[in-house]
Amino acid sequence: METDRTYLLPFKGLSLGKHTFSWQLGKDFFSGFEESEITDGCIDVSLLLEKKADLLTLDFHLKGYAVVMCDRCLDDVSIPVDYTASLFVKFGEETYEASDELLVLSYEEHELDVAQYLYEYAHLALPYKRVHPIGEDGEPTCNKEMMTYLKAHLVQTEKE
Numbered sequence: 317m318e319t320d321r322t323y324l325l326p327f328k329g330l331s332l333g334k335h336t337f338s339w340q341l342g343k344d345f346f347s348g349f350e351e352s353e354i355t356d357g358c359i360d361v362s363l364l365l366e367k368k369a370d371l372l373t374l375d376f377h378l379k380g381y382a383v384v385m386c387d388r389c390l391d392d393v394s395i396p397v398d399y400t401a402s403l404f405v406k407f408g409e410e411t412y413e414a415s416d417e418l419l420v421l422s423y424e425e426h427e428l429d430v431a432q433y434l435y436e437y438a439h440l441a442l443p444y445k446r447v448h449p450i451g452e453d454g455e456p457t458c459n460k461e462m463m464t465y466l467k468a469h470l471v472q473t474e475k476e
């Protein structure tokens with residue numbers, strides 16, 4: 317199987333200093349992850365990578381929108397995304413994730429695949445509740461049929 321090199325950062329070959337990268341995440345990207353809650357969307361990612369002698373700092377900014385299932389009516393809903401995250405990369409004898417923000421890479425590594433990070437950041441950017449916004453009439457702009465059905469048949473809703 318051919319590996320997708322789109323999200324690989326060839327940091328060994330970069331000079332010391334700052335470098336910028338950009339990607340656009342959409343349907344194709346998220347469909348590559350089986351567990352993805354995001355089914356579609358358009359998220360512009362910019363990455364500022366600073367390479368120092370023994371440290372990489374990566375500052376990500378994700379901006380755009382993600383399409384997920386509405387918690388209330390189960391239709392698709394577009395959620396605005398505006399999220400920043402930082403990742404620090406140090407080097408050691410072996411590769412391991414020291415924390416959410418610190419990755420240790422083995423000295424033998426020469427590139428870093430950030431696809432998994434971009435996937436996680438996009439999901440972290442989502443609010444806890446993902447629902448259609450309230451319309452001008454004060455009612456949620458949800459799927460009308462589903463809302464009518466719920467009103468007629470929903471007996472009890474657990475309070476969070």
Ligand SMILES: [Zn+2]
Nearest residue numbers: 386389448458
């Ligand atoms: Zn809805």
